[in-house]
Amino acid sequence: MKNVFLAFTFLCSSFLIAQEGTNMKKVITPPEKVRLAFEKEYPGKVPVWSEEYVGDDNDELRYEARYNVDNKTKALAIYDNLGNMKAYELQIPLSQLPAKAQAYLKKNYPAKAIREIAVVVDYKNVTTYEVGVKKDAKFYDIQFDKEGGFDVIIEKPE
Incomplete structure (x- = not known):
């Protein structure tokens, strides 16, 4: 149980650090x-x-x-210029990933490689999971379908 708590704490802090590093966008006021x-x-x-x-x-x-859902959870809501939501992303712990996705990650990546985990719902109400991992000094976004089946891996700039 202690290891699970430590892993969750690490993931949350890593998510924040990764977001700060990748969110170098100019802060704006939307329409x-x-x-x-x-x-x-x-x-x-x-x-x-x-x-x-x-x-x-x-x-x-x-x-x-980008906003805080609570003290430990971050979220991202994406809109078009007419105010239509295009996607919603919510930070989640590893335990909330489908079992198939957890098994894939355990088989292919050490726990310390996982940097962030999120559930994403798009404007068509399609749910996917995204896991950010760092391997061989590169950052990857691994996407899983609703059932946890592997979908795609995308190399991302850090």
């Missing part, structure tokens, strides 16, 4: 439609807003609201 959509969905939460261009030609603007 009123976007801000109101967030406030309606998450009343009382105080987000830090940033923007990112996505799409094949980087022609779609997305607004990202």
Whole structure:
């Protein structure tokens, strides 16, 4: 039990450090439609807003609201410029990953390689899991489907 608690604490702190390192985006004020959509969905939460261009030609603007769900849990809500939610990402502990995903990680990565874990729900209400790992001085985002089946691994800049 002590090891599980220590692993969870490490994962949470690593998530925060990784987010600070990767979130070098300029803090912005989103359009009123976007801000109101967030406030309606998450009343009382105080987000830090940033923007990112996505799409094949980087022609779609997305607004990202990072906020604390509670003292230990971070979340990210992503909106388009009309205030439509495009995705929601919630930090979770390893124990909340589906068993298949946990088994895959245990087989292929040491516990200390896991940096962050999140459940992601997109605008089509499709649930996936993303696990950030560091291996051989590189950072990877491993994605699993709703049942925990391996989907894809993407190398990410740190």
